[in-house]
Amino acid sequence: MKNLDKLFWAFVLLLWTAVTSAEPYRSKIYHDPEKKLTKSVSLSLKELEQQFSSFTDAYNISSAGQQLANSYLQQGEYKKAAEYFEKSLAAEGLADAVNQQILLQLSKIYLLLTDYKQALITLERAKKNLTEVPFELTILTAQAQYGMSDYLGISETLEPAFEKRQQLNESQLKQMLALYHNSSHYHLSIKILQQLLQQHSDVSDYWLQLTSIYLMQNQYKNALDQLALARQKKIYFRESDLLLLTDLYLLNKAPEQGAKLLQQAIENNEIEDKVELQNKLFNLWLQARENKFAIAAAQRSLQLAPDTELSLSLAGLQMDERQWQQMNQTMLQSCTKVLEDKYVSKANLLLGISQFKLGDKEAARRSLINATLIGGSGDKARQWLKFIQAKPATLNELSEITKPCIPEDPDVYIGAIKIDSQTQTSQSNLKNIKEKLLSENTPKLVVKTVKKLRLYTVQLTTTLDQLAVKTKINFMKLAMALVKAGGSIDGPFQLIHNQQKVPSQSITLTLAIPYKGSANSKGRYRPKSTKNFKCASTIFQGSSTELAEQWKTLYEQSLKQGLKPTGTSRTVILKAGVDGGNPTMELQLGIE
Known part of the structure; x- marks a missing residue:
């Protein structure tokens, strides 16, 4: 991730x-330079408007109405412009060709005013008695239908133009593309884009x-x-x-x-x-199982910037390839600085394995003991200690983690225990030490109730190896669908899981985005209102490979405290990772 x-x-x-801009009509409004009022006109605009009601001749009414409408149009007073265009048309004093231009202008004004119903009525008047509807009237009709959310009507209106798409120019195709895409006619959008690529493949x-x-x-x-x-x-x-x-x-x-x-x-x-x-x-x-190339990429990345997690992954690959000397060098380089607590156990485990393979059994023993003193890879380290037949650790050895791979926080291990270095550990002592270590190294658990949410959701089923990529892509789609449906994002993205066991192959999740506003269902995207959600919660920042282990720890910790999980969990993405870093998440385990 x-x-x-x-x-x-x-x-x-x-x-x-x-795709066309958010205001596709304003630049297309027709201004007739011959109809502009100038100082040479005998009547001023104010005088003309005052005398307008006294005109009785049809031509004078229509002509004056057109002049007044054009003047108001230039001033941005669209309602007044529409009013006088309507009066000009009603008088029927001008030629049909002029009236056709007025109807075209009037329809664009209604679109600007978002009066889509009146725009459609006006456009139908403009189409009357036409043997063939021009493309401009067709596209304006579809724009009005889009304003009224009549997406089926858009498809029907544009069908004649779609059938002749090979004859359309780039601008016309782009207008159709915008309408098809915004009304979710994706199969038609594909055809238009294919036509655009035939004409403009570069x-x-x-x-x-x-x-x-x-x-x-x-x-x-x-x-x-x-x-x-x-x-x-x-x-x-x-x-x-x-x-x-x-x-x-x-x-x-x-x-x-x-x-x-x-x-x-x-x-x-x-x-x-x-x-x-x-x-x-x-x-x-790594996913291509080309370990040697993966090792080279990891080494180059570490040259550019040190990264403990990547160093651990690199050492693991070098172990798979039996590159013991390189593995040892990787771990020693990684441990030149103190480590984040969560990396200490695994770092000591890998260092210990490399030391053993290079013949330094005593150094390997000490590193492997270090690995058991802090949560993470303790079980594997104990198995290796048994495998190399190491002598039991003394209580003094169990009292501190020694260099080179040491943690930032000295309190994550039992540094306060001071005993004779010759005293050997008993099973009861080891048990007490283990319990103390677990209690000190377990993430803080908080029981809380999340108030009810309004979520915009989509179901996702995928394999675990594809989870990170598909989650990102589907969150993008979900966010776009939410905006199209009339809502806006109102909180961090969430993944909701309704199974108690972590699946081994595929997983089904609900991707959810808190939203405000009014959002309708759109295809497979659904609004959902949740109830109050009681949960055991902890904050986690780490890699995707550590996430499952963190969930397991939270689950076990909840059971120890007598809590009863419900089987529903939420992963809330509080903060995205920056420059390749890990995201910060809140893990919420539903409880009764």
């Missing part, structure tokens, strides 16, 4: 950058927009094919586009292709070589 938040926001940013935005629609439809293979083809055609790619393509390879179970793409882009100086990208490259090679 830790490198996806930047991609998440970069991906949202690239969506629909070329425009990167069209490739990216088509990719994004495939993603919104969960058509990951089509999304990959589209973006990979754009890459093959040497379309300009930003860093965010390259990262999206690598994630699409991962989603389509081709992490090796994604890794090759990213590594080539770095080597060719297409994108800057930085820690976040090397971490991503490491994870891609």
Whole structure:
């Protein structure tokens, strides 16, 4: 999860950058220069308006009404402009061609005033007696229907233009694209974008927009094919586009292709070589089971910036590859500074294994004893102590964690115990020490009640290895759907899980965003109101690999305190990780 938040926001940013603006009507209002009032006109605007009601001739009424309407239109007084255009039309004193232009202007004014019903009525008047409806009237009608949320009507209105899409220019196609996309006619949006690409295959935005629609439809293979083809055609790619393509390879179970793409882009100086990208490259090679390439990426990342968690992962890979000397060097380098408490046990375990494999059994014994003195990898360390047939630890050895891999906080182990170094440990002493260690190293548990929430939700079923990527993508879709449905985000994103046991293969979650405003159901996206939620809560900041262990600890701690879990849990993302760091989350275990 830790490198996806930047991609998440970069991906949202690239969506629909070329689609029409939020005020598509204002720039299109027709101003007739021949109808502008100037000083040469015998009657001033005020005088003309005062005498307007005295006109009896149809031509004078229509002509004066048109002049007054155009003047008010230039001043931005749209209601007055609409009023006089209506009076001009009602008098029927002008030619049909002129009235047609007035109706067109009037419909745009009603759109500006968000009076969509009156805009539709006006547009129908403009279409009357026409043998063929011009594209401009068609698009304005669809815009009015969009304003009234008549999405089915949009499809029907645009159908004649859609059938002739090969004959439309770029501007016309983009207007249709905006309406189709905003009304969720994604299959038609795809056809329009394909037509745009036939005409303008060098425009990167069209490739990216088509990719994004495939993603919104969960058509990951089509999304990959589209973006990979754009890459093959040497379309300009930003860093965010390259990262999206690598994630699409991962989603389509081709992490090796994604890794090759990213590594080539770095080597060719297409994108800057930085820690976040090397971490991503490491994870891609790791999922491709290419350990040697993953090791190289991790080493390069550590050259750019030290990272304890990555060092531990690197040492684990070096152990798999039986690179004992390199593994030992990795751990010694990682332990040149004090470690965060959560890393100390595993660091000592890995250091001890490397020391044993290099023939230093006594140093290995001490490191492995250190690993048992703080929560994390104690069980594995004890197994290794048994395997190497190490002599039992003395109580003095159990009283402190020795260098090189030591914690920031000296209070996380039993440093206060001072006893004779010759005294051997008994089983009861070891039990007491273990209980004290567990009590001091367990995250703080708080029992609280979360007040009822209004959540916008979507169900997600995925495999564990795809969870991080698919969670990010589906949270993006959920946020977009919420805004389209009329709501706005009102709190941190949440993952709701309704199973007590952590699944081994696939998992079903509810992604939820607290919202305010009025949000309707939209496809598979649903608003939901929750009841008060009583829970055992703890704050967690760590990697995704540590998350399951933290949930297990919270569950066991709750049982020890006599609490009864309900089977429902929430993971609340309080703060996204910065520059590749781990996010801060609140784990909420539902209790009776």
